[in-house]
Amino acid sequence: MNDFQINEKNYQGTYSRLVQHWNIDTSFLFLNHGSFGACLRKILGLQNEFRNQLEQQPLKFLTRDLPELYSFSKRKLSEFLNADNENIVFVHNATTGVNTILNSYPWQAGDEILITNHIYPACKNSVNYYRNKHKLLVKEVNIPFPIENEEITTELLLRETSVKTKLLLIDHISSATGLLFPIHQIVREFNRRKIDVLVDGAHAPGTVPLNLNELQASYYTGNCHKWLCTPKGSAFLYVRPDRQQHVFPLTISLTAIQQNRFEERFYWQGTEDPTPYLCVGDSIDYMKNLLEGGWPAIMKSNHELAIKGRQIICDTLEIPLPCPDNMLSNLASIPIQDTTSPIPVKFNQFDDLQENLFQNYQIELFVTYWPAHPKRLIRISPQLYNSEEQYLLLANILKELNISN
Ligand SMILES: Cc1ncc(COP(=O)(O)O)c(C=O)c1O
Structure with missing residues (x-):
């Protein structure tokens, strides 16, 4: 050495x-914050406080206190993402966000999903799982790396679309190659062609400014536990209002009722530890004060x-x-x-x-x-x-x- x-x-x-x-x-x-993030010390303390309150009075906490704590945190997150609050729900991780959409999508045999060679392996597994289940087609577009400029990406993707293409699953920031894809341009072009886009933004919250209202992707999922430094198991799923009708959580529980609003369906997915979600709003605020600006x-x-x-x-x-x-x-x-x-x-x-x-x-x-x-x-x-x-x-x-x- x-x-x-x-x-x-x-x-x-x-x-x-x-x-x-x-x-x-x-x-x-x-040197690897990216893989799983690392939670802020102060926020771990807050999570412990919530957990203590939960275990001291389980009924009070989960039925009386939770709605307000959950709403506060979600509202803060929505503001951070520039998204309307009713279009955002908490999920445990980006993998769940992606699976929720692939599971909910109104597939017909022969529909095609477009992916790239930069896709996160877990997401590729889910795409293949739903392909087999619903007899779908999957087309993988090769985006080179090393790469000279971002313009090539949109061109390469558009070239592979056809009348069969129903959904593009694209990373905002790819995992292995760390590329920031020109997501605004991609979503604009695919929206114009009436092809849904599911953005896997696992790494985006806290690394690049997000404005989901402006982006207008059909679906967007992102992690809070990576770059917002929240406890593990905190992420979100955004669904554009015109796509919300068919989107249900993977676990159907007390609030996943057809006539309920999208936001309500995801509120209760069985008894679980909600504390990672409850820390998101405070984490956004705490971290903001770590650096002037x-x-x-x-x-x-x-x-x-x-x-x-x-x-x-x-x-x-x-x-x-x-x-x-x-x-x-x-x-x-x-x-x-x-x-x-x-x-x-x-x-x-x-x-x-x-x-x-x-x-x-x-x-x-x-x-x-x-x-x-x-x-x-x-x-x-x-x-x-x-x-x-x-x-x-x-x-x-x-x-x-x-x-x-
Ligand atoms: C692009 C991308 N998608 C999805 C994931 C999965 O994130 P999680 O394990 O939190 O679901 C990752 C994790 O690094 C990722 O980089």
């Missing part, structure tokens, strides 16, 4: 002062660090930038040489590089196979607690490990 003899506390001083707001273990260099400043700061971090790594490893800066939000992926690791057969198996960094350097970095094994990408996803110094450290270690492309 030469210059990089790491001892337990070595990384502590590399974090920004804002790390105090998270429970991040600073003996590790944590509020949310726009947070988004700008993380975006600039992603660009800077990518530049440092690419310069050090002599890898060309794989896409222009304007196709990035807080995520930035870089192609590296093929892996020599075998194809992972289990969910929790890791690439050799990821494992080496974790075990020997205490660095948590996202390494993934894309478009397929053995092709590989590394991805950074800065949050306010990360720093430029950390990407310099990483770049030098990667260089020492002979990483290139």
Whole structure:
């Protein structure tokens, strides 16, 4: 490990002062906020308070107190998303949001779903599941990565539409490749052709400004537990009013009644822990105060660090930038040489590089196979607690490990 003899506390001083707001273990260099997010310390405390109240008086909390707490949090989220409150419901994660729409959609055999090669693997599994169930067609459009400009995306997608195309499922920000797709242009063009668009915005809330009223996508789902730093299991689903009639939760329970409004149907999905939802509004407010300039400043700061971090790594490893800066939000992926690791057969198996960094350097970095094994990408996803110094450290270690492309 030469210059990089790491001892337990070595990384502590590399974090920004804002790390105090998270429970991040600073003996590790944590460079993967993107995968699962990390909840704010203060908000975990709030969640615990809610949980205590719930368990002290279960009936009072779940029947008398919950409606107001739930409404408050949802209203705050709707304001943040620039969406009408009645068009938004809480779901536990973006995967549930996507599945809810695929399950509710009024499919007819032979209808076609358009996806891209950047789709999140869980969403591809659900598309294939509903394809088999309803005898649908699925067309996967190849969007290149590296990519020169965002214009190509809309063109490539439109070229593949036909009278059979009923739904486009597209990432706002793709997971493996970290691309910010030109979602406004895509939705506008597909709306014009009367093809529904389901936007998988898992990474979007808190990384790019959202205005769902203006966007007018048929469906949009996004996570709060990633970049809004709320407890795990908090996400939302937006449905445009003209599409709400057929949308029901995956779990039909006490409030999922046909004549109920969309918003009401999702309120009660069986007894569960509602506390992640209840923390969303406070998390938005708390985080806003971490940086002067509020949310726009947070988004700008993380975006600039992603660009800077990518530049440092690419310069050090002599890898060309794989896409222009304007196709990035807080995520930035870089192609590296093929892996020599075998194809992972289990969910929790890791690439050799990821494992080496974790075990020997205490660095948590996202390494993934894309478009397929053995092709590989590394991805950074800065949050306010990360720093430029950390990407310099990483770049030098990667260089020492002979990483290139
Ligand atoms: C683009 C995209 N879609 C969906 C998901 C799934 O998110 P969740 O596991 O919270 O449902 C992810 C997770 O990283 C993602 O990146």
